[in-house]
Amino acid sequence: MAPTDTATARLSTPRAAGAAGVAFAVLLAAAMVLMRLAVPSGDGAAEPVPAGNRWAVRLALEIVPFAGIAFLWFMGALRSHVGQAEDKFFSTVFLGSGFICAATLFVAAAAAGTVLAEDNPSDFGRHYAYTILATYSMRMAAVFVLSTAMIGRRLGVFPRPLIAVSTLAGLVLLVIGSSVPWSELVFPAWALVFSVHILRIRARLR
Numbered sequence: 001m002a003p004t005d006t007a008t009a010r011l012s013t014p015r016a017a018g019a020a021g022v023a024f025a026v027l028l029a030a031a032m033v034l035m036r037l038a039v040p041s042g043d044g045a046a047e048p049v050p051a052g053n054r055w056a057v058r059l060a061l062e063i064v065p066f067a068g069i070a071f072l073w074f075m076g077a078l079r080s081h082v083g084q085a086e087d088k089f090f091s092t093v094f095l096g097s098g099f100i101c102a103a104t105l106f107v108a109a110a111a112a113g114t115v116l117a118e119d120n121p122s123d124f125g126r127h128y129a130y131t132i133l134a135t136y137s138m139r140m141a142a143v144f145v146l147s148t149a150m151i152g153r154r155l156g157v158f159p160r161p162l163i164a165v166s167t168l169a170g171l172v173l174l175v176i177g178s179s180v181p182w183s184e185l186v187f188p189a190w191a192l193v194f195s196v197h198i199l200r201i202r203a204r205l206r
Contacts, residue, residue, distance in 0.1 A: 018202050020073030021195025025188040027067035031109075032184055034060035039115055039126070057115060064109040068102045074191060078148060081198050082157055090151045097143035104137035134178040141187045142173035148194070162197055166190060 038056035075098045079091070111132060114125025149166035152158030158166075169190040177183050 018077050018199050019195070020070045020077055021191045021198065024067055024070035024074050025192035025195065027063050027070060028105075028191075029185055029188040031060040031063040031067060032188070034063075035112060036182065039112075057112070061109050061113055064105060068105055071098070071102050071105075071191075074195065077198060078194070081201070082151055082155060087151065087154060090147050090154070093143065094147040094151065097140045097147060101137055101140040101144055104132050104140060108132040108137055134184060138173045138177040138184050138187060142170045142177065145173065145187070145190055146170035158197070162194070165193065 034056040038053035038060070075095070079094075108129045111125050111129035114129075145166050149158075149163045149170065152166070153163050169186050172183060172186050177186075
């Protein structure tokens with residue numbers, strides 16, 4: 001084997017990258033559900049988190065970093081599936097939106113940690129965390145989803161039904177994500193569908 005072939009083999013996409021999207025989807029959805037169920041909303045939004053729910057908040061905050069790591073691997077798996085023919089413009093949007101989405105998820109999680117204050121819960125922290133997640137992070141997720149759909153459509157690497165689902169998911173996150181409760185779960189659901197598709201394709205190629 002030539003030196004260049006050896007280097008290529010060493011830099012090949014790890015098999016675990018294909019399952020990273022599944023891990024990301026499950027972890028992020030779990031964190032979102034735990035926070036939604038544990039933190040009071042509506043008229044009780046200014047009240048401390050009930051003592052019996054604090055474990056759920058702590059667990060959600062512990063999960064988010066691992067979800068972010070899995071998301072980076074998921075991005076790598078998507079790029080590997082697309083191959084070398086990806087358009088530079090859309091790949092730039094894809095990467096930029098993905099990185100910003102991951103970063104804002106971490107910021108939202110850090111701000112959400114203020115709800116664990118027993119005697120003086122930070123109402124500002126709650127609103128800040130929700131704004132970062134629903135308004136900014138999910139909007140970047142929408143751009144990420146839409147750019148993935150556009151790349152797949154232009155290169156023909158994803159089936160049309162999957163592109164249609166991606167377009168719909170992106171529009172939901174972009175337009176109504178900040179105004180409809182639980183709509184943020186569209187993002188991990190989309191990632192799960194896409195990851196299963198990639199895993200099925202790779203299984204057929206073995």
